[in-house]
Amino acid sequence: xxxxxxxxxRQTQIKLDYQAAEYTSFxxxxxxxxxxxxxxxxxxxxxxxxxxxxxYSFNKSRFPTYWTGFTLEWYKILFNDHLIGSALxxxxxxxxSSTIIATIIGTMVSVGIERYRFRAKSAVDGLxxxxxxxxxxxxxxxxxxFYNLIHMDLGxxxxxxxxxxxxxxxVAIIVRARMASLSSTxxxxxxxxxxxxxxxxxxxxxxxxxxxxxxxxxxxxxxSLDDYVITNFTSGPGSTTLPIRIIGMTRRNIxxxxxxxxxxxxxxxMLLVPLSLWLQRREDMS
Amino acid sequence: MAIEPxxxxxxxxxxxxxxxxxxxxxxxxxxxxxxxxxLSFLDNSPNGRIVWNIQLDNYxxxxxxxYIKIFIRSFFIALITTIICLLIxxxxxxxxxxxxxxxxxxxxxxIMLPFWTNFVIRTYAWKMxxxxxxxxxxxxxxxxxxxxxxxxxxxxxxxxxIMGLIYIWVVAMVLACFASISGLDRSLLEAAQxxxxxxxxxxxxxxxxxxxxxxxxxSILVFVPSFGAFVTPDMLGGGKADMIGNLIxxxxxxxxxxxxxxxxxxxxxxxxxxxxxxxxxxLRSGEAQS
Amino acid sequence: xxKPAVELVDVVKRFGDVVAVNDVSLKVEDGEFFSLLGPSGCxxxxxxRMIAGLETATEGDILLRGETMLGIPPFKRPVNTxxxxxxxFPHLNVERNVSFGLxxxxxxxxxxxxxxxxxLEMVRMPDMAKRRPNQLSGGQQxxxxxxxxxxxxxxxxxxDEPLGALDLKLRKAMQIELKQLQEQVGITFIYxxxxxxxxxxxxxxxxxxxxxxxxxxxSPEEIYEQPINRFVAGFIGETNFLEGTVNQINGKTxxxxxxxxxxxxxxxxxxAHKGQKVGVAIRxxxxxxxxxxxxxxxxxxxxxxxxxxxxxxxxxxxxxxTVREQNLNRIQSNKYQRGDEVGMNWDPAHxxxxxx
Numbered sequence: 002x003x004x005x006x007x008x009x010x011r012q013t014q015i016k017l018d019y020q021a022a023e024y025t026s027f028x029x030x031x032x033x034x035x036x037x038x039x040x041x042x043x044x045x046x047x048x049x050x051x052x053x054x055x056x057y058s059f060n061k062s063r064f065p066t067y068w069t070g071f072t073l074e075w076y077k078i079l080f081n082d083h084l085i086g087s088a089l090x091x092x093x094x095x096x097x098s099s100t101i102i103a104t105i106i107g108t109m110v111s112v113g114i115e116r117y118r119f120r121a122k123s124a125v126d127g128l129x130x131x132x133x134x135x136x137x138x139x140x141x142x143x144x145x146x147f148y149n150l151i152h153m154d155l156g157x158x159x160x161x162x163x164x165x166x167x168x169x170x171x172v173a174i175i176v177r178a179r180m181a182s183l184s185s186t187x188x189x190x191x192x193x194x195x196x197x198x199x200x201x202x203x204x205x206x207x208x209x210x211x212x213x214x215x216x217x218x219x220x221x222x223x224x225s226l227d228d229y230v231i232t233n234f235t236s237g238p239g240s241t242t243l244p245i246r247i248i249g250m251t252r253r254n255i256x257x258x259x260x261x262x263x264x265x266x267x268x269x270x271m272l273l274v275p276l277s278l279w280l281q282r283r284e285d286m287s
Numbered sequence: 288m289a290i291e292p293x294x295x296x297x298x299x300x301x302x303x304x305x306x307x308x309x310x311x312x313x314x315x316x317x318x319x320x321x322x323x324x325x326l327s328f329l330d331n332s333p334n335g336r337i338v339w340n341i342q343l344d345n346y347x348x349x350x351x352x353x354y355i356k357i358f359i360r361s362f363f364i365a366l367i368t369t370i371i372c373l374l375i376x377x378x379x380x381x382x383x384x385x386x387x388x389x390x391x392x393x394x395x396x397x398i399m400l401p402f403w404t405n406f407v408i409r410t411y412a413w414k415m416x417x418x419x420x421x422x423x424x425x426x427x428x429x430x431x432x433x434x435x436x437x438x439x440x441x442x443x444x445x446x447x448x449i450m451g452l453i454y455i456w457v458v459a460m461v462l463a464c465f466a467s468i469s470g471l472d473r474s475l476l477e478a479a480q481x482x483x484x485x486x487x488x489x490x491x492x493x494x495x496x497x498x499x500x501x502x503x504x505x506s507i508l509v510f511v512p513s514f515g516a517f518v519t520p521d522m523l524g525g526g527k528a529d530m531i532g533n534l535i536x537x538x539x540x541x542x543x544x545x546x547x548x549x550x551x552x553x554x555x556x557x558x559x560x561x562x563x564x565x566x567x568x569x570l571r572s573g574e575a576q577s
Numbered sequence: 578x579x580k581p582a583v584e585l586v587d588v589v590k591r592f593g594d595v596v597a598v599n600d601v602s603l604k605v606e607d608g609e610f611f612s613l614l615g616p617s618g619c620x621x622x623x624x625x626r627m628i629a630g631l632e633t634a635t636e637g638d639i640l641l642r643g644e645t646m647l648g649i650p651p652f653k654r655p656v657n658t659x660x661x662x663x664x665x666f667p668h669l670n671v672e673r674n675v676s677f678g679l680x681x682x683x684x685x686x687x688x689x690x691x692x693x694x695x696x697l698e699m700v701r702m703p704d705m706a707k708r709r710p711n712q713l714s715g716g717q718q719x720x721x722x723x724x725x726x727x728x729x730x731x732x733x734x735x736x737d738e739p740l741g742a743l744d745l746k747l748r749k750a751m752q753i754e755l756k757q758l759q760e761q762v763g764i765t766f767i768y769x770x771x772x773x774x775x776x777x778x779x780x781x782x783x784x785x786x787x788x789x790x791x792x793x794x795x796s797p798e799e800i801y802e803q804p805i806n807r808f809v810a811g812f813i814g815e816t817n818f819l820e821g822t823v824n825q826i827n828g829k830t831x832x833x834x835x836x837x838x839x840x841x842x843x844x845x846x847x848x849a850h851k852g853q854k855v856g857v858a859i860r861x862x863x864x865x866x867x868x869x870x871x872x873x874x875x876x877x878x879x880x881x882x883x884x885x886x887x888x889x890x891x892x893x894x895x896x897x898x899t900v901r902e903q904n905l906n907r908i909q910s911n912k913y914q915r916g917d918e919v920g921m922n923w924d925p926a927h928x929x930x931x932x933x
Contacts, residue, residue: 248522
């Protein structure tokens with residue numbers, strides 16, 4: 002990019018460059034300001050609704066609209082609401098059990114697929130991929146039709162089975178990505194150091210997979226907590242979960258109790274997620 | 288890394304690893320899928336009983352103006368949601384990718400936090416904000432943009448549904464674009480500038496084409512769930528902005544017409560499958576180009 | 578002498594249609610530092626991996642101390658490998674990396690502890706036991722990889738370009754250290770490299786490989802002084818090739834005519850016959866310059882490189898010859914100038930007639 006400049010014009014050239022530098026740095030700074038301003042607005046957009054939601058859980062009025070004063074009344078009502086209590090219990094039972102099972106069998110299938118070559122591989126790939134792209138409403142109705150057909154009573158069991166069915170795929174995506182990023186020389190080195198396949202897997206591959214497995218489990222757990230559509234269709238009497246309860250409450254009369262419940266759930270997520278991300282990163286460092 | 292399972296033990300290991308998933312997905316996914324595909328060709332008696340009579344009526348019925356309108360509305364709501372998510376999400380991803388590595392993780396966490404919180408709660412927040420007496424109308428009154436007797440009706444409109452969908456899915460767009468932009472080789476941009484491209488042209492000719500996979504995958508991540516949305520139109524559309532998801536749900540609720548509901552689901556799934564295939568083909572040809 | 582430490586018998590390795598190793602036979606003696614040398618893709622790493630058991634030979638047999646290793650998985654073979662990128666386990670600290678093999682062999686705990694300490698002292702890294710691999714420099718990782726392999730007291734240590742990732746200075750230092758270590762522990766080393774200088778510096782014997790074949794096996798001196806063909810002569814060090822026809826054979830000395838006027842004297846191990854087209858290979862340092870010589874040429878370039886001066890000389894037929902003269906005197910006053918006509922001479926014993 003260097004060009005020959007005749008000596009007599011060199012002086013002016015330098016001056017011009019200097020001005021240009023001044024100009025671009027101003028433009029750059031302007032661009033920086035605009036971008037930063039935009040980013041702030043974006044975060045405002047993400048957090049303002051959540052902030053208002055939390056704020057109005059402390060509202061004295063029984064409507065979460067006009068601010069009339071501060072109270073903790075709604076939290077008291079929330080903690081004494083036995084319907085919420087049982088919904089919370091159900092939600093935890095469903096999320097924890099489906100996460101554990103989906104993580105175990107999703108990890109198994111990931112190891113199998115990434116490790117071995119076999120004829121039906123693309124079929125298994127497709128089967129694993131389908132639940133991700135099919136809308137949850139479609140999955141919900143096909144499961145409810147199926148349970149009906151085999152005369153399975155709807156309840157917590159059917160919810161758990163359904164959650165496992167969609168969670169396996171998400172766990173597998175994350176664990177497979179991790180598995181694919183591991184170099185095969187690790188296992189080779191282990192087998193060179195007298196580790197048989199079993200030891201090579203448990204002493205080397207598995208510890209290296211842990212961040213992926215944790216990530217997959219976290220994702221499955223959140224999806225399970227979050228799910229309304231499939232849960233709603235496959236739940237029976239007495240197996241109401243929190244999302245179903247919330248929507249039910251918003252259908253009747255909206256009170257700040259919903260805001261209080263939401264605040265508690267937000268709080269849990271905001272504590273759990275950074276914690277688990279931190280745990281994962283710590284694992285990753287090693 | 289993949290090896291051929293040769294010994295009997297290796298084949299056994301492979302079978303043990305695969306069979307729980309295969310069992311689960313065949314019983315609780317593949318078979319139910321086939322069942323509703325069959326169901327979509329069956330007849331429904333007025334009292335909600337299924338009649339074994341194979342025909343195409345359910346699909347023909349969908350061609351009715353009433354249903355086509357809902358289909359088209361779903362499509363446009365999903366499309367507008369996707370476009371707006373892209374327009375506001377891409378610059379955000381670009382900004383994040385240009386932050387120092389240290390700050391980047393914090394900003395990323397801030398983006399992901401709402402994503403990890405329950406989406407029913409997030410939709411409820413908008414139901415509250417958009418209500419007639421909601422905080423947005425209150426703000427507009429306080430700013431004297433509207434007067435008290437003349438409050439806007441935001442809820443139960445297409446716009447409210449789009450707003451809710453954007454709020455929930457824009458994060459997916461940002462993350463997809465971010466992954467693509469942050470993976471960009473900086474030296475390519477420097478090379479473009481060295482070859483006399485100004486920043487705008489560098490962006491249009493280099494950055495944008497190279498981050499196209501991120502844009503496409505982000506768009507799919509937003510479009511697919513938006514098109515099949517059920518909760519958002521249910522909560523924010525209030526029956527006035529029904530989408531396909533609500534229509535399907537009705538067939539399994541008050542209308543009690545499972546075969547018709549299955550047929551609509553089948554149509555929805557075919558559209559999704561088609562879209563995803565298109566996406567992979569586009570991605571592959573994009574890769575072939577670069 | 579007992580059975581060879583490692584023996585390859587007619588080993589072939591095919592990946593689909595690609596022949597990576599083509600009918601290789603060789604013997605590595607006990608306690609030897611043996612190098613497999615060749616350009617990338619010559620099959621040297623594949624051969625090493627077959628000895629380790631990480632690849633299975635398509636045909637042929639691999640013997641360790643006379644016992645066949647066919648069908649024996651890597652974790653049951655008494656050999657250990659130092660991998661190209663070290664392959665240290667990132668989730669284990671240095672100590673646990675080094676003790677890994679011993680733990681797998683179920684060695685008693687106390688013995689493991691003492692052997693790990695010994696191994697770390699041997700590679701001069703006694704204070705690094707608690708560090709993680711990602712906290713170590715490339716050179717340090719290299720030493721840990723070595724300790725991790727040697728701690729198992731393998732019958733044979735396999736090294737796959739272990740110094741490839743290090744910078745030049747460190748590599749030179751490690752070459753000497755590795756050689757000393759090998760003499761100290763007395764374990765057979767099989768060393769894969771593409772760096773001919775490295776192989777010459779360290780090895781007792783070298784096998785030169787090309788396109789899946791072993792071309793020549795011999796001591797560094799043999800490989801350098803008596804290359805059996807053009808590839809070996811060209812790959813190991815610098816060589817001038819002069820093309821000509823055999824004119825006269827007087828025992829081991831052969832007259833080769835380059836053109837009607839020029840006849841050079843050379844030496845041959847193989848059976849050349851009169852009238853055969855051959856190449857004469859001469860190392861640059863074996864040629865001396867004078868005003869007249871066996872062949873004449875014009876100096877094209879003079880390059881001063883400290884210890885030596887290199888002359889690039891163009892012959893009449895446009896081939897160029899490189900000559901290296903040691904700078905013995907402090908002032909190497911300009912003996913020759915660019916463009917000078919010079920003659921070149923050599924001891925016929927140093928010029929080699931190559932038929933292939």
